[in-house]
Amino acid sequence: MALVLKRIHQGLLILDELQDERTHGNAFVASPLCLIGAIAFYVYFFKKLGPKFMENRKPYNVKNIMIAYNVLQIAFNAYLVLKCALVMARMKSLLCEDIDYSRTPESMNIVYISKCYMYLKLFDIGDTLFFLLRKSFRQISFLHLYHHSGMLTLVWIGFRHYGGGGSGQWIVLLNCAVHVVMFTYYLLTSIDSSWKNSFRFKRSLTQMQLVQFVCFILIFGNIAVYPTCNVNRFLALVFACQNVFMLFLFGEFYYTAYVKPRKIDTHSRKTQ
Numbered sequence: 001m002a003l004v005l006k007r008i009h010q011g012l013l014i015l016d017e018l019q020d021e022r023t024h025g026n027a028f029v030a031s032p033l034c035l036i037g038a039i040a041f042y043v044y045f046f047k048k049l050g051p052k053f054m055e056n057r058k059p060y061n062v063k064n065i066m067i068a069y070n071v072l073q074i075a076f077n078a079y080l081v082l083k084c085a086l087v088m089a090r091m092k093s094l095l096c097e098d099i100d101y102s103r104t105p106e107s108m109n110i111v112y113i114s115k116c117y118m119y120l121k122l123f124d125i126g127d128t129l130f131f132l133l134r135k136s137f138r139q140i141s142f143l144h145l146y147h148h149s150g151m152l153t154l155v156w157i158g159f160r161h162y163g164g165g166g167s168g169q170w171i172v173l174l175n176c177a178v179h180v181v182m183f184t185y186y187l188l189t190s191i192d193s194s195w196k197n198s199f200r201f202k203r204s205l206t207q208m209q210l211v212q213f214v215c216f217i218l219i220f221g222n223i224a225v226y227p228t229c230n231v232n233r234f235l236a237l238v239f240a241c242q243n244v245f246m247l248f249l250f251g252e253f254y255y256t257a258y259v260k261p262r263k264i265d266t267h268s269r270k271t272q
Contacts, residue, residue, distance in 0.1 A: 020163045022103065022111050028118070029160040039149045042125060046140050050132040060133040063190060069126050070187035076120055077176040077183065083113050084173040091169075095222055096229040099165040107165065114155075114164020117172045121152045127186075143249050150246070151175075154239055166231050170219050171239075178212050181205060203258045210254065213247040216240065 019029070028034055087110055091097045100107040125148060131139045158168050185205055188195040195201070217240050223229050224237040 018161055020101065020111075020159075020161055022101070022108065022163050023115075023160055026115065028122075029156060035153060035156050038122075039152065042128075042149065043145055046128050046132060046145065051137055054132060054135055059135040062130055062133050066130055066190040067187065069130070070183045070190060073123070073183040074180055074187065076116075076123070077179040080113060080117055080120065080172055080176045081180065083109075084169050084176070087113065088169055088173060094170075095167065095219065096226050096231065097166045097169075098230045099162050099168075101163070101165075107163070110165045110169065111159075111163040113172060114159045114168070117164065117176070118152075118155050118159045120176075121148070121155050124148060124151075143253065146249070147246065150242055154242060157235065162232065162235075167219065167223055171216070174212050174215055178208050181208060199258075203254075206250065206254050206258065209250055210247060213243045213250065216243040217247065 023029055028038075087106075088094065090106070100110070128140060128144065128148065131137070131144075155164075155171070158164050158171070162168060164172070182205055185195070185201055220236040220240040220243070223231050224233045224240055
C-alpha cells in the first residue's frame with residue numbers, strides 16, 4: 001500500500017511539473033485530485049445520494065430557476081463564441097495552430113477564455129440538478145453523466161497543461177455555439193411545455209450535436225497524424241477517440257428517438 005501511495009505521489013509531482021505556469025494559482029486545477037474528487041462526487045451524488053434524498057419528496061417546482069439558468073447559459077455561451085471567434089480570426093492556421101506559452105495580452109486572453117469555458121462546464125451540471133429536483137431520474141442516464149464527466153476532464157486537462165491554446169479553441173467555438181441553440185430550446189420548453197413536442201427542433205438539435213462530434217473527430221484526428229503540428233498529438237488522439245464514442249452514443253440515441261419511430265409508423269401505415 002505504501003508503494004502504491006508513493007507511486008501516486010510521484011505521478012502527481014510529474015503532472016505538477018507539466019502544468020502550464022500561466023494556470024498556477026487556479027484552485028480547481030491545483031491538483032488532479034480536485035478533478036477526480038469533483039467527478040466522483042458528481043456521479044455518486046446524482047446516482048445515489050440525490051435520488052435517495054428525493055425518494056419520499058414531491059418534485060420541486062423549479063420553473064423560474066430553470067428560466068434564469070437557461071438565460072444565463074445562452075448569455076455565457078454566446079459571449080465565449082464571440083470572444084473565441086475574434087481570437088480564431090487572427091490565427092495563422094485554423095487546423096494546426098501552435099500553442100503560445102508567452103504572457104502577451106493575446107496569449108493571456110486565450111487562457112482567460114479557456115478558464116471561463118472550464119467553469120462553464122461546471123455550471124452545465126445545473127441541468128442534472130434540475131432533473132433530480134423534478135424527479136426526472138430517467139434523464140440522469142449513463143450518456144448524460146458520461147458526457148458531463150468526459151467533457152470536464154478533457155477541458156480541465158487542456159486548460160491546466162496547455163492554457164487551452166492553439167487549435168483547442170475549436171472546442172470552445174463549436175461547443176458553445178451548439179449550446180446557445182440547445183439552451184434556447186430548453187428556455188422555450190421551460191416557458192411553454194408545448195415546445196417539448198417540437199419533433200423538428202429536437203431532431204435538428206441532435207443533428208447539430210452529431211455534426212459537432214464529426215468536426216471534432218476530423219480536426220483533432222488531423223492534428224494527431226499531422227507530422228509538423230507542434231501540439232500534443234496524444235491528447236488530440238484521445239479527444240478524437242472520445243468524440244468517436246460520443247458520436248456512437250448520440251447516434252444510437254438519434255436512431256432510437258427519431259429514426260426508428262418513423263420506420264415503425266411507416267410500416268404501420270403500409271399494413272393498414
